[in-house]
Amino acid sequence: MERATLNVEKRDKAGKGIARSLRRQGMIPAVIYREGNSLPITISKKAMAEFIDATSGEHTVVNLNFSDGAKKLAILKEFQVDPLKGDILHTDFFEVSLTEKVSVNVRVMTLGEPIGVKRDSGILQHVVREIEIECLPDKIPGHFEIDISKLETGQAVHVKDISVGEDIKVLTDPDEVIVNVIAPAVEKEEAAPAEGVAAAPAMVEPEVIKKGKKEEEGAEKTEKKEKTEKKEKAEKK
Incomplete structure (x- = not known):
């Protein structure tokens, strides 16, 4: 299959403002990387979109032809897409040689x-x-x-x-x-009591609490009785 070709231009300026200006002109900012070096370029947005649609996208080998006659062989490393509009925002290439493994x-x-x-x-x-x-x-x-x-x-x-x-x-x-x-997750069911085994008895009020209540009730009765006796003695006097 014939290798794809993209026409590119070198660019001297970079930054968000420059990138927005290029996109308004129908161009895409891009960069070619090679052994620690980088070369900023621009590509036609339409040509780039057609290239990605016609190929497998990332890691595709492509010929990059410059307007001054220079040529480079590169692979498409990655590209960024606008999540809302779907437009290509930026692309990265990596310069390669057909005789060197990557x-x-x-x-x-x-x-x-x-x-x-x-x-x-x-x-x-x-x-x-x-x-x-x-x-x-x-x-x-x-x-x-x-x-x-x-x-x-x-x-x-x-x-x-x-x-x-x-x-x-x-x-x-x-x-x-x-x-x-x-395997799918299995929900654990609460095991039913075995046949012949009585269910756990209901909670019983502790004996200490019951005893305490009785003592309180007895104390109240004694106190009332003492008050009544004192009142009767006072009336007799």
């Missing part, structure tokens, strides 16, 4: 619905969504695919289970879990 993160996509989810109502967990690889720029895949339709409850797919080309070296731990299916 390390990039590539997405892992799943195909199908696991048996453990359909049959056992299990829960599918996505633990890792991308893996790091090393290869020549023109060998970078758009993504990796794994079929998870036969995955049962308690089973998992690991990084080492992904099929990659001979020209690709996987840098992520091969034993890293990508997806797994776990």
Whole structure:
């Protein structure tokens, strides 16, 4: 497949004000990185949107042609999108050579619905969504695919289970879990008392409290009796 080409322009100024001005003119601010160096550029917003729609997006190798005749080979590292309008706000490129290997993160996509989810109502967990690889720029895949339709409850797919080309070296731990299916959570029910076993008795008022109440009642009666006797003696006098 023919490699995509983007026409770009160098820019000397940077900042939020410059970026807004460029966007109003239908341009996008971008940067090309290479071994600690960076080169600010501008790209047509329309051309950039068409490029992303026509390719796999990030990590795609592209020819960057400058108006002064200079050319650079780069991969699209990342791009920022306005969450409300969906417009591309900024892009980052990384300059590469077709003879030098690069390390990039590539997405892992799943195909199908696991048996453990359909049959056992299990829960599918996505633990890792991308893996790091090393290869020549023109060998970078758009993504990796794994079929998870036969995955049962308690089973998992690991990084080492992904099929990659001979020209690709996987840098992520091969034993890293990508997806797994776990059993659904079970609500604990309160156990009913066994047959023949009496239920716990209702709470009984402590004897000390009962005794205390009786003593208080007795003291009140004695006090009333003493007051009555004193009153009768006073009347006799």
